[in-house]
Amino acid sequence: MRRVVITGLGAVTSLARGREATWSAMLAGQDGLGLLTRLHLPDEPAQLAGQIAWDEPRVKRQTLCETWSRVALAEALDGWNPALGSRRMGVFQGAGTSGLPIPEAYLAALRDGLPAPRMAEAAYQTPCTVTDALAAVIGAEGPRSTIMNACSSSLLALGQAWERVACGDLDLALAGGAESLCTTTWAGFSSLKAVDPAPNRPFSRNRAGLNLGEAAVQFILEPLEQAQARGAVIFAEVLGYGASLDAHHPTAPHPDGDGARRAMTQALEMGKLDSSGVDLVSAHGTATPANDGAECKAIRATLGKAADTVSVTSSKSQFGHTLGAAGAAGAMAATLALRDQVVSPTLRLEDPDPDCNLDCTPKHAKERKLCAALVNAFAFGGNNVSLALKRWEGR
Numbered sequence: 001m002r003r004v005v006i007t008g009l010g011a012v013t014s015l016a017r018g019r020e021a022t023w024s025a026m027l028a029g030q031d032g033l034g035l036l037t038r039l040h041l042p043d044e045p046a047q048l049a050g051q052i053a054w055d056e057p058r059v060k061r062q063t064l065c066e067t068w069s070r071v072a073l074a075e076a077l078d079g080w081n082p083a084l085g086s087r088r089m090g091v092f093q094g095a096g097t098s099g100l101p102i103p104e105a106y107l108a109a110l111r112d113g114l115p116a117p118r119m120a121e122a123a124y125q126t127p128c129t130v131t132d133a134l135a136a137v138i139g140a141e142g143p144r145s146t147i148m149n150a151c152s153s154s155l156l157a158l159g160q161a162w163e164r165v166a167c168g169d170l171d172l173a174l175a176g177g178a179e180s181l182c183t184t185t186w187a188g189f190s191s192l193k194a195v196d197p198a199p200n201r202p203f204s205r206n207r208a209g210l211n212l213g214e215a216a217v218q219f220i221l222e223p224l225e226q227a228q229a230r231g232a233v234i235f236a237e238v239l240g241y242g243a244s245l246d247a248h249h250p251t252a253p254h255p256d257g258d259g260a261r262r263a264m265t266q267a268l269e270m271g272k273l274d275s276s277g278v279d280l281v282s283a284h285g286t287a288t289p290a291n292d293g294a295e296c297k298a299i300r301a302t303l304g305k306a307a308d309t310v311s312v313t314s315s316k317s318q319f320g321h322t323l324g325a326a327g328a329a330g331a332m333a334a335t336l337a338l339r340d341q342v343v344s345p346t347l348r349l350e351d352p353d354p355d356c357n358l359d360c361t362p363k364h365a366k367e368r369k370l371c372a373a374l375v376n377a378f379a380f381g382g383n384n385v386s387l388a389l390k391r392w393e394g395r
Helices: 019-027 064-077 101-111 119-124 129-138 150-166 183-191 224-229 258-270 289-308 323-340
Strands: 004-013 033-035 048-050 089-095 144-147 172-179 215-223 236-245 280-282 311-313 372-379 383-391
Touching: 004 019, 004 064, 004 150, 004 224, 004 323, 019 323, 064 129, 064 172, 064 215, 089 129, 089 150, 089 323, 101 183, 129 144, 129 172, 144 150, 150 172, 150 215, 150 236, 150 323, 150 372, 150 383, 172 323, 215 224, 215 323, 236 258, 236 323, 258 289, 258 372, 258 383, 280 323, 289 372, 323 372, 323 383
Parallel strands: 089 144, 089 172, 280 311, 280 372
Antiparallel strands: 004 215, 004 236, 033 048, 172 215, 236 383, 372 383
16 A cells, blocks of 8 residues: 555635635634525524635536635645646545535526526536536546535545555545535524524533534645655645444434444554554534534544543534535644644633543644544434544655
């Protein structure tokens, strides 16, 4: 197996446009939550969301997910034209609702007797639209994978991308995910009573649910030797990943977190990483009553005594739950934490739940030595993914 490193990282989030601006805002303790404007849902009790500020004209046939992903990809490439064998490049994307807002607008116009958008544009949107568009940008003719695995989608995309590069099938993989708000998603989470009308509070005793958000995050993965030969900037090394299924409930995690534990354990085993070497967990941390306690139990079961010294953080406290992009967003937080040796905060954590008895980095960023991290994404249906990352120290 070849060693695989991250040589590109781009982001568009509700905090800022760009990786570094987003990261600076995270370390400053800012959040991207605000009054819902993307959708008009006056009867919904929750009116907060992590929305991307975007007032540019929409490109014909491009969804917001595609537009933001193109911007994130441009930042990840940073002017580099891969110019590799096109069949040795693959694209792996996590998707949530993808292009659904456009068909939603079409159906709403028909329902209300208004001039409808062109049917051709609505029909053009598929879950694979972003994947295919990004592949065209870099000229990738290798494998393409669009994963719709709920909230673990983009982290599984990163894991699959790592696997294909590590085993020698590919010399470059683009991996990530994007999500924009839509009425269908909002209605679904609202019907489950999973959305908090107030700003979310991960790991808190009084947590009451999540806030939905938007993001696009893209990674470039390459074999180490190739990255070094071209003098690429290396953000971190990807060691491996784990995936598991709870087989328990359509939406609730298993209360003892066993499936999550198995995913994290697999990531450690695949990455040949001892539990004592993990300094950071970029948690799923949705702030729902069921998730956070189960995840903390799983972290303790996985790391044992090392759990007493590990730092945990939930980026969802800063830009909401970005669903199909959530795993990639969590991986961005861990990658930059390893690079800069600082953990981003979990906002509004003032009264920790006794079931979440870990150092969850309350309210303020924390400087500390970080060598390795786990990134968690635990989705509806009990679809669990964990990714192992290592700080790049030049060798």
